[in-house]
Amino acid sequence: MNKTALVVRRIISKQGMVASTEVDIKSNLLRDVLLEIWNGVEGLQLNKTPPMINPELLFHSLPxxxxxxxxxxxxxxPDKALIHDLGCALEFINEDFGRAMASLASLSEHDEITFDLVWALFPPHTIAFTKDNMLKEAQAMRFLSGSYEKRQDGTSYYSMKLQMISHDGQELGWGDSSLEINGFEGAKKVHHLSCFPLSVHPEEDTTRAQLIQRGRNYVQLLETSCKEYNGTAITEDRKIVIRGNYKTVRFYARGRIMLDPVTFRQQNTYSDLLSPYVSVPAKAESLTENELLLCSHCMLGFSFAQKKWGVFAISKVSDVHWNASAFDKLVMDLKKRDLVHSLVKSHRNDGAQFDDIVQGKGKGLVGLLSGSPGVGKTLTAEVVSEVTQRPLYMVSAGELGTRVDEVDERLEMVLEITRRWGCLLLIDEADVFLQKRDGLDLKRNSLVSIFLRRLEYFQGILIMTTNRKGSIDNAFESRIHFKLHYDDLDETSRAAVWTNCLDSGPPQMAKPNFSEEDIKGLAKLKLNGRQIKNAAACAFSIAMEDGKPLTIEGIRMILDIVVEDVQEGN
Structure with a gap:
């Protein structure tokens, strides 16, 4: 019988204090039992020569x-040698951790813990729960290891290494994460820690079920998904660099988003938002409930309204409710409306029925809408987006930049992701790209040439707007599939716009009861569609704040304030 089951070494500091303890496992029988207990746990030193074990891990082996x-x-x-070796291990644990066990027993009666005993809460592979992230979302993770550390300012913290299941833009799988529990005085409720075992959560069963369901949602959303979003998201401020990394900032996102980790990585190769990076791949279809529990609370994507790449909380994502009747609200000639609808509805991302002689050319659908501001050009694109159920990616020419190389790079990115996502792309105020070239302005000529070249191989749907109908470069004529000019709104059209805006008020407010004469009176004011929409929105906001229904007097008050020369228009 090998009487030496384990050897304990005390590491003494310069101050003569015990700095750390190391335990060598001399017994093969004991080593095999410990390997069986911690099967699947990474970082064990039990297969080294000599086999070693962390004293805290030996403590967690006690039960x-x-x-x-x-x-x-x-x-x-019975195997007497094994009984002897197990007894030696238990004797060491009881002697070395006797005080800790007594304190833990007393603290557990009140669901409390002290900072020096936080380590005892987390055996390897404990399911840890936290909301310590920028989105303040619930997250379960698998605990791997921990250690007490000190910062430069002298404050202490417990550093934790954990794992979760996430998609890093390349593959789905296990990624490493880290958390810190700051030092604290006295005893503290365990579930008040910034991170604690899920098993001590006051609503463990409910929380576990919610996290598993969210994991299922996460897996389903891995397929490129257009969704609605309403809440806080995370992006990078690339104007600010902290310790070699872009500053991570929150922003409020509302409206349509596209969840697509793969495209995010293609467009943001070196972004810190890609972390945690996957170290062990996993298959989405084979995840168990215990693994779905550990899926990330967020996903990489793009906000169309804010035009920002970012990280979006799964809990704030909802299905898109497309407005199939949006065309009914568009004040436009019926023949023109039906033409646009039919052209866009029939177009497919894999190319039209007819192809160009050169493969990859001529597969896009390009439209040009011209007219004064506020006559419905942008609204037409928004309506087409709704009825064809394609997300609208709207960008102004100014957002694409002014330098030739900058415009080329951004235009390539915009055209590619709109093709990939099947978007309807709207380039607002595209005059700079459409103007006739001459021999004087070389920069403008270059911009037009770049746009023409990109357009030639574009395979998506593009609608451009311009305020100047007659200054289009001849080369665009053969590349535009349909052109629509919008006349200024007449009195009949303005009445229809007023009616639509007043019928589309906040759902919590009663529909305004305006007479036909009221609408006719409003329509006499020479306003464009955008001015009418803004006036109606302001009037609704004030009425809702006052807790009163919207009246014609409320509309007139707004018009007197925000619209110049209203009296003259009357």
């Missing part, structure tokens, strides 16, 4: 070792 000893002792022919 399993006790159970194993009882089972062996109950056998008709």
């Amino acid at each position: 399993s070792l006790t159970k194993r000893l009882a089972a062996e002792d109950a056998k008709d022919v």
Whole structure:
């Protein structure tokens, strides 16, 4: 019988204090039992020569070792050597951690813990729960290891290494994460820690079920998904660099988003938002409930309204409700309306029925809308987006930049992701790209040439707007599939716009009861569609704040304030 089951070494500091403890496992029988207990746990040193174990890990082995000893002792022919070695291990644990166990027993009666005993809450592979992230979302993670550390300012913290299931834009799988529990005085409720075992959560069963369902949602959203979003998201401020990394900032996102980790990585190769990076791949279809529990609370994507790449909380994502009747609200000639609808509805991302002689050319659908501001050009694109159920990516020419190389790079990005996502792309005020070239302005000529070249191989749907109908470069004529000019709104059209805006008020407010004469009176004012929409929105906001229904007097008050020369228009 090998009487030496384990060897304990105390590492003494310069001050003569015990700095750390190391335990060598001399018994092969004990080593095998410990390997069985911690099967699948990474970072074990039990297969080294000599086999070693962290004293805290040996402490966490106490329940399993006790159970194993009882089972062996109950056998008709017990293994005396194993019983001896297990007894030695238990003796070490009880002697070395006797005080800690007594304190833990007392603290557990009140569901409390002290900072020096936080480590005891987390055996390897404990399911840890936290909301310590920028989105303040619930997240379950698998605990791997921890250690007490000190910052430069002298404050202490417990550093934790954990794992979760996430998609880093390349693959789905296990990624490493880290958390810190700041030092604190006295005792503290365990579930008040910034991170604690899910098993002590006051609503463990409900929380577990919610996290598993969210994991299912996460897996489903891995397929490129257009969704609605309303809440806080995260992006990078690339104007600010902190310790070599772009500053991570929150922003409020509302409206349509596209969840697509793969395209995010293609467009943001070196972004810190890609972390945690996957170290062990996993298959989405084979995830168990215990693994779905550990799926990330957020996903990489793009906000169309804010035009920002970012990280979006799964809990704030909802299905898109497309407005199939949006065309009914568009004040426009019926023949023109039906033409646009039919052209866009029939177009497919894989190319039209007819192809160009050169492969990859001529597969896009390009439209040009011209007219004064506020006559419905942008609204037409928004309506087409709704009825064809394609997300609208709207960008102004100014957002694409002014330098030739900058415009080329951004235009390539915009055209590619709109093609990939099947978007309807709207380039507002595209005059700079459409103007006739001459021999004087070389920069403008270059911009037009770049746009023409990109347009030639574009395979998506593009609608451009311009305020100047007659200054289009001849080369665009053959590349534009349909052109629509919008006349200024007449009195009949303005009445229809007023009616639509007043019928589309906040859902919590009663529909305004305006007479036909009221609408006719409003229509006499020479306003464009955007001015009418803004006036109606302001009037609704004031009425809602006052808790009163919207009246014609409320509309007139707004018009007197925000619209110049209203009296003259009357």
